[in-house]
Amino acid sequence: xxxxxxxxxxxxxxxxxxxxxxxxxxxxxxxxxxxxxxxxxxxxxxxxxxxxxxxxxxxxxxxxxxxxxxxxxxxxxxxxxxxxxxxxxxxxxxxxxxxxxxxxxxxxxxxxxxxxxxxxxxxxxxxxxxxxxxxxxxxxxxxxxxxxxxxxxxxxxxxxxxxxxxxxxxxxxxxxxxxxxxxxxxxxxxxxxxxxxxxxxxxxxxxxxxxxxxxxxxxxxxxxxxxxxxxxxxxxxxxxxxxxxxxxxxxxxxxxxxxxxxxxxxxxxxxxxxxxxxxxxxxxxxxxxxxxxxxxxxxx
Amino acid sequence: xxxxxxxxxxxxxxxxxxxxxxxxxxxxxxxxxxxxxxxxxxxxxxxxxxxxxxxxxxxxxxxxxxxxxxxxxxxxxxxxxxxxxxxxxxxxxxxxxxxxxxxxxxxxxxxxxxxxxxxxxxxxxxxxxxxxxxxxxxxxxxxxxxxxxxxxxxxxxxxxxxxxxxxxxxxxxxxxxxxxxxxxxxxxxxxxxxxxxxxxxxxxxxxxxxxxxxxxxxxxxxxxxxxxxxxxxxxxxxxxxxxxxxxxxxxxxxxxxxxxxxxxxxxxxxxxxxxxxxxxxxxxxxxxxxxxx
Numbered sequence: 001x002x003x004x005x006x007x008x009x010x011x012x013x014x015x016x017x018x019x020x021x022x023x024x025x026x027x028x029x030x031x032x033x034x035x036x037x038x039x040x041x042x043x044x045x046x047x048x049x050x051x052x053x054x055x056x057x058x059x060x061x062x063x064x065x066x067x068x069x070x071x072x073x074x075x076x077x078x079x080x081x082x083x084x085x086x087x088x089x090x091x092x093x094x095x096x097x098x099x100x101x102x103x104x105x106x107x108x109x110x111x112x113x114x115x116x117x118x119x120x121x122x123x124x125x126x127x128x129x130x131x132x133x134x135x136x137x138x139x140x141x142x143x144x145x146x147x148x149x150x151x152x153x154x155x156x157x158x159x160x161x162x163x164x165x166x167x168x169x170x171x172x173x174x175x176x177x178x179x180x181x182x183x184x185x186x187x188x189x190x191x192x193x194x195x196x197x198x199x200x201x202x203x204x205x206x207x208x209x210x211x212x213x214x215x216x217x218x219x220x221x222x223x224x225x226x227x228x229x230x231x232x233x234x235x236x237x238x239x240x241x242x243x244x245x246x247x248x249x250x251x252x253x254x255x256x257x258x259x260x261x262x263x264x265x266x267x268x269x270x271x272x273x274x275x276x277x278x279x280x281x282x283x284x285x286x287x288x289x290x291x292x293x294x295x296x297x298x299x300x
Numbered sequence: 301x302x303x304x305x306x307x308x309x310x311x312x313x314x315x316x317x318x319x320x321x322x323x324x325x326x327x328x329x330x331x332x333x334x335x336x337x338x339x340x341x342x343x344x345x346x347x348x349x350x351x352x353x354x355x356x357x358x359x360x361x362x363x364x365x366x367x368x369x370x371x372x373x374x375x376x377x378x379x380x381x382x383x384x385x386x387x388x389x390x391x392x393x394x395x396x397x398x399x400x401x402x403x404x405x406x407x408x409x410x411x412x413x414x415x416x417x418x419x420x421x422x423x424x425x426x427x428x429x430x431x432x433x434x435x436x437x438x439x440x441x442x443x444x445x446x447x448x449x450x451x452x453x454x455x456x457x458x459x460x461x462x463x464x465x466x467x468x469x470x471x472x473x474x475x476x477x478x479x480x481x482x483x484x485x486x487x488x489x490x491x492x493x494x495x496x497x498x499x500x501x502x503x504x505x506x507x508x509x510x511x512x513x514x515x516x517x518x519x520x521x522x523x524x525x526x527x528x529x530x531x532x533x534x535x536x537x538x539x540x541x542x543x544x545x546x547x548x549x550x551x552x553x554x555x556x557x558x559x560x561x562x563x564x565x566x567x568x569x570x571x572x573x574x575x576x577x578x579x580x581x582x583x584x585x586x587x588x589x590x591x592x593x
Contacts, residue, residue, distance in 0.1 A: 182497060183494075183497050183499055184490055184493050184494045184497065184499060186445065186446075186490075192486075192490055194493070195489045195490040195492070195493035195494075196478065196486055196489045196490070198489070198492075198493055199478055199485075199488070199489035199492060199493070200478045200489075202526070203476060203477055203478060203525075205477060205478055214493075230498070231497070232496070
């Protein structure tokens, strides 16, 4: 199955039991708005942890009806994160979401050795874009978490993302390892990594996907462009997942898609015990809602 | 190979450095008699004549050039090739180091510009259904990526001269898996992608592959590995001299293998064989060099 747009995620969510989402430091207008909307639309069952008065004030100001929603009062933001993480690691919640708190504080708790959400896997960022000019949604990793992943880290990032796509119904997602060119160039490390990842995939050392690379961005998403260059590839022109060479390329692509191409985006952190919604404060409420939807779909 | 050489209908002129070696003279004599070679013997004329007569060969079949020592013999052979008076250079009784020094001399040698010097062998084994090309058993100890790419290019070129239009080239490792402990597997993966993208042309390439997967279809079935080489390799590229060299020597000793080989990366074919090599092997080499000239 292939997702044509982000709304298709609802079909996955509707098929399964309702997921519990815990919002840490919930006194944050954008996060609350998105969480409550997702609750009203039967996507998740939320648990709010944070400053009760602050939460209630925001709800009053914005006309959010939260009758029946569990709120755990914890005015100390760091403690509220710890409680949320402990709740998740003890399986009382299926999704962790960041509210009014810095990402680093939340991640520190996630990585806590005693009560955190470690699995031994690398944490990585996974974004799903709906762009009008592409025939389906396209996943991009890693645009926000790993700065300059080495080969082993790229393998871990790929495994996280492929596992997630498999859960979303992609049996064999098509993965393009992105470079500036589709040729192998010894002076461009990304192209060497791409060749190695392709071969590991051929040898079944990276499973459940079809990898090709290096592919330049145009060859990855446009069959015409790939044909023009004479590239024979199962992936070119029909990519499901783009693996970025580093965070700088990834971040710029992410922001160009959002600002220039008016793309819709959903994103989560993978590699922990559960999906984590860690959108930034500057993300729109829609992006936060879609991220919750993605987390719910990916958390079965 | 002989058929192919005779079909060329051209006589090649071979300059042999320090030629007074009976195996070499016999091999050359055979090639001259077959009519595809003219020989220029460089060395001590008296010694050459003596060796010829001991073998019952008429020395008048050859052009003799008198020089005093083996260094001068090498330099003269290389000079003849450089000026176009010879098409092929062959090492006689000279030590390999001294001979290659003359070949590789920057001003007067035979190196093609920016070329990698390497060695490609063609080996005939009764147990394999076709000629097998191997590289590099003699020149580059631990080839890096660029050198491996050059080696592949030379081997492909040679296989194609033998009529294998799109040779299957197996990049040999201890396993078909990519592993952090197998440094060569990273180079191999890069080369495969280059072949896929047309950066290495005219071949079907896969690796890492172990020798079974490269040359034995049964192993492919048993292991279930998907590879375009499919147990039918024309060329084996080895990760090091120390793996390739014992491979061909093992085949010669235990599997009735016959090897012919050439130095590549020079502007004219250069034959370097160990002094202990048989007359038959030397004859094969001479034929091969004519084919590649």
